[in-house]
Amino acid sequence: MRYQNIREEELKNKVGADWFKQFDTTEILGNIDFTVFPQQDNLFGRTPLLWAEAKTGNFDVVTMFVQLILTIGKARTFDKTMPPAFLGAFDFKKIAFVPYINIQDIFYINDFNWNVAPSNHESKEFQLIKQRIEATLKQNTYVYDYEKDEKELQSFIKNNVAKATTTSKLKIDKNNFIPIYLRWLEIVKPIIDVNWEDLKKANILDSDFYLADLFVDDKDTQTIGDDLSIRENLFVMFQNEGYKIAKENLKQMFDATIMLKNKDTYLHFWKRYKRPPLREFQDYIIERRDLLVPQDIRERKGAFFTPRIWVELSQKYLTDYLGENWQDDYYIWDCAAGTGNLLAGLTNKYNIYASTLDQADVNVMHERIDHGANLLKKNVFQFDFLNDDFSKLPQSLQDIINDEEKRKKLVVYINPPYAESGDSKQRMGTGKNKANVASETMIYKIHSDNYGTATRELFTQFLIRINSEITNSIVAHFSTLKFVQSQNFAKFRYYFKASYKSGFLVPANTFDNVKGQFPIGFYVWNLNEKKNIESFNIDVYNLTGYVGEKLIHTHVKGTFLIDWLRSYYDKSGNNLGFLRVNGPDVQNNLGVFITTNPTENDIKKHFIYNITLMNVLQMSIYHSVRISTKATWLNDRDQYLFPNENWQTDLEFQNDCLAYTLFNNNIQSQFGANHWIPFTEYEVNAQAKFESNFMTNFIKGKIQQEVPTIDLFSTANPLSKFETLTKVEKENKPLEFSEEATAVFDAGRELWKYYHAQKDVNVNASLYDIREYFQGRNDKGRMNSKSDDATYTQLIADLRSKLAVLADKIKPKVYEYGFLKE
Template identity: 65%
Template sequence: MKYKNIREEELKNKVGADWFKSFDTTEILGNIDFTVFPKQDSIFGRTPLLWAEAKTGNFDVPTMFVQLILTIGKARTFDKTLPPAFLGAFDFKKIAFVPYISVQDIFYLNDFNWNVTPSNHETKEFKLIKDRVEATLKKNTTVYDYEKDEKDLKHFIANNIANSTETAKIRIDKNNFIPIYLRWLDIVKPTIDVHWDELKKSGILDSDFYLADLFVDDKDTQKIDDDITLRDNLFVIFQNQGYKIAKENIKQMFDATINIRNREAYQLFWKRYKRPPIKEFQEYIIERRDLLVPQDIRERQGAFFTPRIWVELSQKYLGDLLGENWQDEYYIWDCAAGTGNLLAGLTNKYNIFASTLDQADVKVIHERIDHGANLLKNHVFQFDFLNDDFSKLPQNLLEIVNNESKRKKLIIYINPPYAEGDNVRGIGRKDIHVSKIHSKYQTLMGKASSEMFAQFFTRIHQEIPNSVLAEFSKLKILQAPNFSDFRKFFRAKLEKFFIVPANTFDNVKGDFPIGFFVWNTSKNEIFEQTIADIYDAKGIFIGSKTINSYDNSKYISDWLEINSKKNSTNYIGHLASVGNDFQNQRMIFIDNEEKGSWKKGGRHTRITVENLIYTSIYFAVRKVIPASWLNDRDQFLFPNEHWENDKEFQSDCLIYTIFNTNIQSRFGVNHWIPFTENEVNAKERFTSNFMSDYINGKLKTENIDNLFGNEKIEYKPLHFSNDANEVLNSGRELWKYYNSFNATIANASLYDIREFFQGRNEKGRMNSRSNDEKYTELISDLRNKLNVLADNIKPKIYEYEFLKE
């Protein structure tokens, strides 16, 4: 046998060298065993020719293909890169090929668990796939023995693999329509003969042309002269081998056919994909057209999709509050509806209204109504909530808004735009800062006026009084200092409230909470505190959390500033600090001021003998509790006075801080070594013994005069908790071990020691691990002891009211 008794890696190398030497077989693609690519890239970049499964031994061909199919399906590799013309499977004796298109349908099975281990041939999923594809494989698979069929195998590779410049047509579904769009932008968009800036001013985007391309019947040909549009109610449709603008209010301005300059490139692109999209995903793609809208436009128009899990939960909360018949007893208006997904699941279409800034979204909702959405077309309309007068509302909705009694039964149900005027430029900034609502209520809103969602809520509160506001937004409406003026006038009772991770929403990457709030605006209450229900990303209830308003509160930054004013001109380090909440935790650090990081924004405090305890407490309090999505907006406050008598708390914070700085000896004198030279067997005298002298009460008057001015202060030895002593003992062993080497830095900081043992990678970043087992043991022990010390500090943070419970 040609490749008997060799390992799998050697088998792959030999098959590549013997049969595919004219190709590139070196690329690793996920967990696929073997790939074949052309030596040169095509217009589509890296175009695969073959994905294959490799096995040592003598294997059943269908079994090998099933394992390959499970590997591809589990990773959805076909969504991340173009699939090849052929799939392959080989062992030590034979190699087999099957056209990708012949098994493509298997990847779109409904209700199939792809998360099984592909190599486990005993799972029910493996057996199910094998049953489904075995007949197809018998019909379409070509198998070659390496020795008996050598000539035929070479001929197949030369005439099929080598010439498969066009792969099997890829079916378009909900998972790949966005990656296809991104390729379309690079290849097709430049061939369209149109002035994009002019169209954008009229609300026509490149994504409208992409949708026009998607929704055509391609007649299973590669030509475009027989392509026929399937949907006439898009903004742009494909017609007469070009594009026509179909948006009513501007189609007269663009009445000519928009041509394709390079038909060859257009045809080459679209012959890779089967159009239209798979039928069961067509409505989803239309509904989720918002995903193709540029980020800046999405933020201004509110074109964001509320995950279905939170839509359903929000409607449950409304039912719990308003009663089981709430949909019949209340009117519902989504005044930032987008494509209307927030209204999915509502039953009484006669009580539902939806308005949106973009007429394109109105058309989408109308089309969804044509396909069964439970809404009325005359209740869906274009309306600019921040600029239009209510006289433009449909008559039946206007009567509700103008009638005091009916307003009490009106629910404004929205996931509003979240754009911030201070974070965008150009037309987006203008839209936010020059809206009529911004101009009208800017003084009332204060700094919150730069936030679009605050403008929505202000108009609702001021101009649709006594209604119910059910909304999704960040927690800044309850907690942010910039919303303090807003909270003074926005008086309403928060009846129901839950919070979820923000990153469960589209294009939201931060770790912070988004809440669903139900406000009763007929009740005049200033928000002070509430208890929120908490749900994890899967919608599982995980507990509750007290949410506080911090109006009239003083913050930890105020406390630090007061206690850092009268300092010596000399200093031992620099504390960088930003904000007063957890979202800025990574910006809290201590380093050498000479490094220059103090020049970058935020607050900067020079650490001296007089403020060392204050800065250490500040640092430890801000750092010992990890930041999470749940506490992200919690504010650190000015403490009560009880911490002043807790010397153990003070010294615990000092020790925690000493072993968590970014002090580096190359940027200046290291004053932060808590040990004497004798304790750690140092090879030379330290440049500074400040910290060990401070800890042991040995700071002499002349030392203080020399380093920190002329104040006459008596420093006594510090008392440490058992946990703090454990940290010191662990750190001492680490310094001893460092000094057992021929170290170049006599008074090394902890950062220097870590750098010595861990080294840096080619990008200059410190490695996360070291090959030195003894060092790894010592640094792990130190970290464990620091974690114990942190746990000792945490409850006192709440006891002394640095944080509210």
């Protein structure tokens, strides 16, 4: 046999060299074993020709293809790059090919668990795929024996694989219409003879032209003269070998047909794809037009799609609160409707209103109405909620808003936009304000003085206008938790008076193009019941279903952990180091650390606290409480709070925090005396005397500590100035450490001893210095993540393991003493 008794990597190399030497077979794509690309990019960029499964031994062809399909489906590789013309499978004896278009439908089966190991041939998912594709593969697969079918295999590769980019038309579906759009932007958009800036002013985007191209019947010819639009309500339509914009949709007129500068380029591009999209995905592509809108415009318009699973759940919660017949008893207005997906599933179209900033989205909704969407066209309209006067609303909706009793029956049901006038980069000094976003709306200009920083965000501007101008109504909205938790929204909570009725939290990354690990909530508020926003329970879901509930805490100034930390501020000098403080919630924990050398940016943009003999324990507590808590999607926005008094008598907790900090800091001896060495010279066999024995003397009780006592709630105490602190001498006793903390010291001691056994070391080295010594730095000056020294690797791993155990011991106290609330 040609490739018998060789390893898989060698098999892939030999198959590439023997059969595909005119192609590029070196590219690695996820977990796919073998890929084939053209040697040079073509009009379509890096268009793959083949993705293949490789096996040593003699394998069943169908089994190999099933494993490849599961590999592709699990990673959803077709979402990230254009699928190939062929899928392949080969072992030491044979190679097989199947056109991708013959099996692509398998990736759209409903209720299938793709999150299984593709190599597990016994799983029910493996068997299900095998059953589904076996007949298709028998009919469409080309199988060649390397030795018996050598000439036929060479011919197939030459006449099919090599020519795949021009002879195989790819079906357009919900998974590839976005990658096709990205190529369209590069190739077709530049040859459309139009002033894009003029169109943008009229809210016409390049994506409208792309949709016009998609929704034509190409009649299976290579000319564009017979291309016929199949959707008449698109904002832009392709006709007469050019593009036509519907005049009635614009305040200014675009009468002339917009032509192509180069029809050959256009033809060459669309040769690759079969238009129109597959029928079963046409409505989805129209509905998901928002995915083609650039991020900055999406944020400005609020063009964000609410996943169907959360739409259905939100309507269930509205039903639970308002009653089974609520759609007949209440009016519904989605004033940030986008393409209207939040309204899918509602039944009483006579009580539903939908408005959106973009006329093109109105056209999409009208198109959906023509295809059965349960809405009335006259109740679907263009309206800029943050700028337009209510006199522009349909008269029937004005009548509801202007009638106090009807207004109580109005449910403003929205997933509003969330763009800020200044994003996090801008506030950190590394970016710019987003142009034409929150700070230029009418609502911002009217209410920014009263509502403060809350008006920087569009989603709160929606709530502000509803609260101010649609009083006594019901608000049901999606948003992050910051409006109920953040310190910056205290003014908003002062003015926004409502009774919380129900809601739920879900992971943010279940929404399109959201990668962060944080909660997004759905909340129902009754504005007719004027109450301060206070702590409330909210249900929690993930994609598997209900997982419990969470108590959401609202906070006021003076109740945060930073207020506690300020009571230990010390300007007396004799610094041992500096504590860098980051934002008040769990998501900012990575920005909290102890250092000897705060940067200029740290000093300018963050709170920097001096660590002295007077506050070393308290600074260690703050540091340990913060970094021992790992962020999850659910706790990500939880705020650290002023603790109760019980921590003060828990010496074991205090000493655990000190131990955790001693072996988890960024102290560097090059910037001054290292006061953080947790061992004596004798314990680690140091090669010389340490410059400072502060920490071991402190642990042994040889250094007298003075601690501040302040009544934080006394108006007589000048807390805000932090100038004078009452000092009370602490009893001079050695610190006693728990079993878990002692294990950390033991592991650390072995690491220090190993370091000091090396040649020419820095006798005053910190943990950071030791890590740098063994791990080194890369060409960019960053410390490497690993070391070639096996002994060091084992020692540092042991230390980290013991630190993790100590962190687990500290975590319950974080909640017990109120630093965080569950």
